[in-house]
Amino acid sequence: MIDDSVRVAVVGAGHGGTTVAALLRQHGFGGPVTLVGAEPHPPYHRPPLSKSAGGALEPLRPEAFYAEQRIGLTLGATVRALDARESVLLLDDGSRLVSDVVVLALGARPRRLQVPGADLPGVHTLRTVDDARALTGELGPGRSLVVVGGGYIGLEIASTARRLGAEVTVVEVAERVLGRSAGAELADRLTARHRAQGTRILTGTAVAGLTPAPDGRVGAVVLDSGRSLPCDVVLVGIGAQPCDELARSAGLECDGGVLVDERGRTSAPGVWAVGDMTRRPLAGRSGRFRLESIPSAGEQAKQVVADLLGLPAPAPEVPWFWSDQFDLKLKIAGLVGLGETTVVRGDLDGGRFAVFHLDGAGRVVAVETVNSPGEFMAGKKWMAAGSVVRPDALADASAPLRESIVEGAT
Amino acid sequence: MNLIKITFQDAASGARTVEVEPNGTVMEAAVLNNVAGIVAECGGGCSCATCHVHVDEQWIDRLPAPAPEEGDLVEFLDGAGPTSRLSCQLELTPQLDGLVVRTPHAQG
Numbered sequence: 001m002i003d004d005s006v007r008v009a010v011v012g013a014g015h016g017g018t019t020v021a022a023l024l025r026q027h028g029f030g031g032p033v034t035l036v037g038a039e040p041h042p043p044y045h046r047p048p049l050s051k052s053a054g055g056a057l058e059p060l061r062p063e064a065f066y067a068e069q070r071i072g073l074t075l076g077a078t079v080r081a082l083d084a085r086e087s088v089l090l091l092d093d094g095s096r097l098v099s100d101v102v103v104l105a106l107g108a109r110p111r112r113l114q115v116p117g118a119d120l121p122g123v124h125t126l127r128t129v130d131d132a133r134a135l136t137g138e139l140g141p142g143r144s145l146v147v148v149g150g151g152y153i154g155l156e157i158a159s160t161a162r163r164l165g166a167e168v169t170v171v172e173v174a175e176r177v178l179g180r181s182a183g184a185e186l187a188d189r190l191t192a193r194h195r196a197q198g199t200r201i202l203t204g205t206a207v208a209g210l211t212p213a214p215d216g217r218v219g220a221v222v223l224d225s226g227r228s229l230p231c232d233v234v235l236v237g238i239g240a241q242p243c244d245e246l247a248r249s250a251g252l253e254c255d256g257g258v259l260v261d262e263r264g265r266t267s268a269p270g271v272w273a274v275g276d277m278t279r280r281p282l283a284g285r286s287g288r289f290r291l292e293s294i295p296s297a298g299e300q301a302k303q304v305v306a307d308l309l310g311l312p313a314p315a316p317e318v319p320w321f322w323s324d325q326f327d328l329k330l331k332i333a334g335l336v337g338l339g340e341t342t343v344v345r346g347d348l349d350g351g352r353f354a355v356f357h358l359d360g361a362g363r364v365v366a367v368e369t370v371n372s373p374g375e376f377m378a379g380k381k382w383m384a385a386g387s388v389v390r391p392d393a394l395a396d397a398s399a400p401l402r403e404s405i406v407e408g409a410t
Numbered sequence: 411m412n413l414i415k416i417t418f419q420d421a422a423s424g425a426r427t428v429e430v431e432p433n434g435t436v437m438e439a440a441v442l443n444n445v446a447g448i449v450a451e452c453g454g455g456c457s458c459a460t461c462h463v464h465v466d467e468q469w470i471d472r473l474p475a476p477a478p479e480e481g482d483l484v485e486f487l488d489g490a491g492p493t494s495r496l497s498c499q500l501e502l503t504p505q506l507d508g509l510v511v512r513t514p515h516a517q518g
Contacts, residue, residue: 026446028423045453058453062442069444295458298451315516322457331457374482377459381486401486 001310002101004030008308009089009099011079011246013037014046016275016297017105018060023305025069034072034097036079036089041129042066047294050156051324053139053164055132082250084268101270103304104247104258108240108276108292113148117210122218123234126153138233141165146221146231148207150177152323154237155190158199159325169200169229171221176203183336185355186368189348190325197326210234240292242277255279257290263313264304272307274300283316285335293321318383320376327351331376334366334383343391345375354379362388362406374401382408414507418445418463421515430502436511437461437498447513454498459483460517461497462490466510473500489514 002008008024010017013035021035037043043060066073074097081090082102089097110125112118124135135157139145143166147154150172158168170177176187191201206224213219221229242257253259253267257279264272264280275297279288295317302314320333328351339357346353354375357366363386367379378401382389387408394404413429416439420426423446430439440448440461449460456479465473470493476484477499484494497511 022444026444047452060453065442065444294451298449298460322452322455324455329457372482373456373479374485377483377486381488384488 002029002031002308006101007032007099008034008101008103009087009097010035010103010105011082011089012105012107012243012275012277013039013043013073013075014105014107014275014297015043015060015294016107016301017103018043019298019301020103020105020274020304021071022061022065022069023301024308025071027305027309027311029309032072032099033070034074034099035066036074036077036091036097038076038078039128039130040076042073042075044129046127047322049129049132050126050153050160053136053160055129055134055136057129079246082246082271084250084252084271087270101272101308103264104266104271104273104277105275105297106243106246106277108242110236111239111241113207113210113236113238115207115209117212117218118236120210120212120218120234121216122232123210123236125236126157127240135233135235136160136164139164139166143167143233144231145169145233145235146171146229147235147237148221149237149239150174150179150201150203151237151239152178152181154235155194155325156323157235157237158194159197162197162199166233168198169202169221169231170194171205171207171223171229172201172203173206174203177201181336182332183339183342183355183357183366183368185342185344185348186330186370189353189370190328192349193326193328240276242279242290244277247273247277259288260300262303263307264300265307272304274304282319289319289335291319293319295320316384318380320380328370329373330368330370331373332366332368333376333380334364336366336368338365341391343389343394345394346372346397356389356394358389358391362391364389378402412504414502414504414509416502416506417508417510418447419510419512420445420447421512422446432502432504432506434502435498436463436500436502436509437496439502440497445513447517448497449517450498452498456480456483456496456499459487459496462487462514462517463495463497463500463511464491464514465493465495465500466512467493469506469509469511472505489516 045058078092323330352371354369369376428443452458
């Protein structure tokens with residue numbers, strides 16, 4: 001537990017890092033807090049970058065916030081080295097930031113396509129507001145976009161690009177979109193919806209390379225079948241990898257992300273970590289997980305601040321995330337893939353439904369919802385409580401949700 | 411523009427009154443002032459239900475009724491009560507000068 005003589009440096013000014021700094025002050029911590037961000041922009045919301053066109057910067061906090069809260073904001077600064085023993089950070093301008101506690105919140109970066117032509121002009125990835133501006137600046141009526149990867153980023157951009165009038169083709173190597181994170185019912189309905197909006201979706205299709213147009217920009221995506229998809233713009237959305245180089249070179253234990261415990265502690269005393277760059281335990285499950293989501297980063301920020309200030313640990317969370325595509329508000333809680341059976345509530349083709357994933361005992365282990373906030377909240381609550389549901393009652397959308405519960409919280 | 415006062419009551423840290431311009435939402439007023447107990451993960455999209463507040467009974471009838479989406483989110487929210495609202499859906503107006511809300515024990 002720290003007192004106000006302790007200096008805290010938070011490295012990374014995304015959602016996780018900014019939340020750590022804000023929560024420290026909310027809970028009355030009075031010592032120096034410095035928030036170091038690599039981008040020149042003040043901390044901003046990332047989710048809108050793929051969901052809305054134009055790359056508008058939506059600040060996480062108003063400009064006056066940081067001065068009022070006495071949070072030192074150092075922007076446009078990359079940390080080159082961390083001396084974990086002394087809690088000293090070396091910045092790229094040669095300056096040193098000396099602290100007592102370091103919280104790493106460096107996030108993840110887009111995975112790159114490992115094929116010929118992947119670096120051609122016109123080939124984009126999406127993580128930052130600058131990425132979003134560069135990409136959406138190239139989209140519009142008559143433009144042709146190929147999205148490589150049918151994950152959430154790819155589908156959100158496909159939706160945004162259609163709104164902007166671009167022709168869109170999504171190429172996914174697996175047999176269906178969202179293979180890692182969604183069930184078949186949801187993936188199939190989303191695919192149908194994107195197709196109805198004029199997006200071409202090719203599944204079970206790998207990319208062999210990208211070829212230039214006469215002007216030197218990307219001109220086509222070549223599939224492994226040999227078929228060529230002419231295009232003006234490419235977005236690569238094939239996942240992200242943790243920014244753990246600093247942690248690794250500082251000697252922190254890493255394995256596909258910085259390893260932390262349920263309090264956000266790394267293997268080095270004095271160094272904590274949060275967000276997309278970490279792999280961490282989840283209550284009630286074995287192993288460690290690297291979750292890439294705003295709610296996950298927020299939970300870890302709570303865990304770290306509770307640990308630092310000696311507060312009660314936050315209640316175990318149910319992981320969740322959201323996505324917006326066209327007029328569909330998707331909210332997903334739990335981890336799809338742990339379930340043995342699924343129960344559909346609502347009309348799968350009606351634009352408003354929920355898919356509950358149940359384990360062998362009838363407990364909800366995940367829920368995927370489309371325009372169904374009540375089902376989402378109920379499912380999340382039932383997961384937290386370990387409630388057992390009656391599948392037939394749950395499937396009856398005309399019956400109140402609460403009548404589905406056999407035992408546990410309603 | 412005249413500032414208006416909003417009071418956030420918190421079981422752990424007591425009451426805190428902030429003065430803000432009467433535009434934006436109650437959630438934004440809380441975030442600007444780093445009020446404890448308002449998380450607002452989704453930034454005001456009526457998605458995450460982490461900006462839940464209990465509106466003081468004297469004020470609840472002076473607020474516009476919730477849209478169906480907000481009502482559905484709040485119905486199954488842990489710790490929700492009869493005057494629960496999502497503060498990102500409460501637009502500030504000069505008429506809300508003096509509004510009192512209570513933040514819940516935990517969000518989400």
